[in-house]
Amino acid sequence: MTQPVISINRISKRFGGTRALHEVSFDVMPGELHAICGENGAGKSTLMKILSGVITSYEGELLIDGDVVHFSGTKDAESVGISIIHQELNLVEQLSVAANIFLGRELRNGLFLRDDRAMEAQAADLLESLDCDIPPDHLAGSLRVGDQQLIEIAKALSLNSRILVMDEPTSALTESEVERLYRVIAKLRSQGTTILYISHKMEEVFHLSDRITVLRDGQFIGTRNTKETTPGEITKLMVGRDIESLELGPRSQRGDLVLEVRNLSLEWPGHARGYRLKDISLELYRGEVLGIAGLMGAGRTELLECLFGASTLEPTGEILLEGYPIKPRHPADAKQAGLALVTEDRKRLGIFNTMNVGRNISMCSLRDAAIGPMLNSYQEEQLSESMVEKLRIKTAGLTPPIGALSGGNQQKCIVGRWLLTGPKVLLLDDPTRGVDVGAKAELYRVIRSLCAEGLGVIVTSSELPELLTLSDRIMVLSEGRKTAEFRIEDATQEKIMEAATKSWQSQEIDR
């Protein structure tokens, strides 16, 4: 039997009172693509941070090629050939592609001065070896997410990495970018690179991997050969129960018209297309989930921002809430009118990291817990507590910091924050992004039950199966225009993808 390239031997790690990893052991063979699956909080990220030298204090042993190693920084990990592609990319957007690839290891010429030309030439070679035509002198910030990711891969290649850790690499990619990434992965494997691949998406994992290791609650659950297992089994191992058996609750009856949008447009000065959104009309009824599908940049987030008064420019067109026109110019107006928005980027736009769970939940409804200007902390706790119960948020009371909760539970806190405002319409922008399988199902159930209470819900998602599970109707956006609308009975992934990939030129011709 060949020697494993990585051997993880009874590794444990605690953060304060929380156990992130508990005696995890498994091996990775040279040249294989080893997928690591687990819900958020299962310990995948912690393990990868140990492997890449970000976390330096832990119990247990890490063996590379049979030798015990203990990294005291990422440089140590790089020196034995391990590179990590983080989910949130680590690029300096103001520097060129080549400068990013050689950051910290800049090439020098004979006079010990920085040699930009040599770096650009080498960067071009690296990128070419990945079959992609990214100009190495462009600024990293000007590129699409998919291209930025390839820069990180090129950087790893330039370090002669033989072990590549990829943390949810497809989470922000379009279909075609995913295809290209698959080709790059195939190429890397043909060169003998070992890849550790972290993902939630069963489809990907089964398409790519040789073996799958499942972690749950910081513990090693099992490793399976991909050929000998099924997505159902892996999911079951991940959540510790059958996911299929989860009952989402019945679809509720469609009620009165609650929100109507007529010819909503949003300008985009300085862009070739000229608009971010063009002539969007939609209707939303009580008790209904309207799904909005579309690729990155199709205008999903922009549409919700316009409805919520959070767009930088003022949109044109009409928004009618329960038949009355509204013109929200600030989220406060929208909140007042009865709209609620759960934002896409939870860390940046959602949570208050310096505050505890209770205060995060009560943030939007403090006036209800106040007498005049004065806050009644008992009433405030009651409000927060009611949402912890209603949404079954897993937390040790209201006092732990919000950061101590898992992604899914943080998201529930934010949903709870908005439910406390008693909204008529709930806008959810990619609510399950970065949320694990079990918590996703929980969120679906919450959304269903809110509909049953008569709320109108608009959901966007980057995952089509999710929209197909949740929605009663699906509207498709492509490059700022509405290209199709389906009742759930008629919607299929193929039809939606077709409508979502219509380019604006072809739309013009259709007219």
Next chain:
Amino acid sequence: MAQEVRFDQFMSNETTSPLGRLLSSVEFKLIVSWVFVVLVTMLLDTRNTYWNKPADSAELILRQTVLLGFFALGAAIIIISGGIDLSSGSVIAMSATVFGSLMIVLDPEGFKAGHVSTNAVVLSIAGTLLVGAMVGTLHAWLITSVGLPPFVATLATLVGLRSFGRGLTPTITGGKSQIDFSDLGLRESLKDVTSISILFVLFALLLWFLMSRTVTGRHLQAMGGNEQAAKLSGIRTDRLKWLAYVIGAVSASIVGIISFADTGSAKPDIMARGYELNAIAASVIGGCSLQGGVGTISGTILGCLFLRTIIDAVQKIVGTGADVYEGMIVGIVVVVAVTFSQRGSSKIASKKYFSNAIGWSVIPTLGLLTGLSYLLFFGTREWYANYQAFLIGVTVVVALSIRAFLESRPSVNGQT
């Protein structure tokens, strides 16, 4: 690594028992440090000022604490809400001149005779506070509508408003570069330590109530923690910024009025120069995070008290002319206090400070600083004083070198 540290901070904040939370709070640490400083001063002060004149000593520290406290609280509110105000020193100087000018304009005869009418005094105070509010509004407008970063907006007024005060003074006084406080009776009552202390307590209570008991206070903290999220939560962040900067500028105006009375003259060119940094330092010592969202009123007040006490202590120990060292003391206290409040003392023991190239190259600097400080603070005219200082410097270098050596050992084991 950064994420790990942040996580550990959460854990240390999460102490659940009320007693544990009290013991780990900035306030408690500051009180303990303050008691320590007072005791050390009692021991080292050769003239035993604290024993002999407790009332005078207390009054002096109280007066200085209150004067710093007013605008440090203003600065703290701005810092907690995610901004920064560099202008307070200039606003103090300008407010003093405006106050003097208003009295001269409203009651020229009375001012000359040394007895300004009550109406004129009340109007002048109101007018000065209004000018403070106008400065705050200007800041808020520059930041929210013009879109300048708070640092730039208040840097502009830091430079600009002092100049404005300097231009105003000769125009009002007919050519003089300072305004003298002629009304001695008024001056006594404005600088009276009891009344300004009571006023300060009321001001602090008001701000404490605002920050910890009102919706607006919570919103200010939320904005400081995550401005985007606050806006998307339907919080009118622009109005909150206006409130924060107005509180900041008005608090500086109050100090301007009191300082005018306290010093007896308004010299806009040198008055309160650099005070804004003392206010920021006091807030930071008191536990405010410059990243925003974190900090308390009580912590800031204790930060002021601690800072002023330690400055006073050095003056007592060193003797006359010690105001020269005020800046040095503030600098050292900020570094030490923030290091300790960011990490527990156990972390300090295990953290590596001198293990890399920067670490060991700073050791001679620290040795030199300690030796020179000793010479400046405690040096006598005896012939051996220089040798003492040299010995102390060398001791520090040796001690830190040992620490550096100890720090570098475990990482040798850790590396493969």
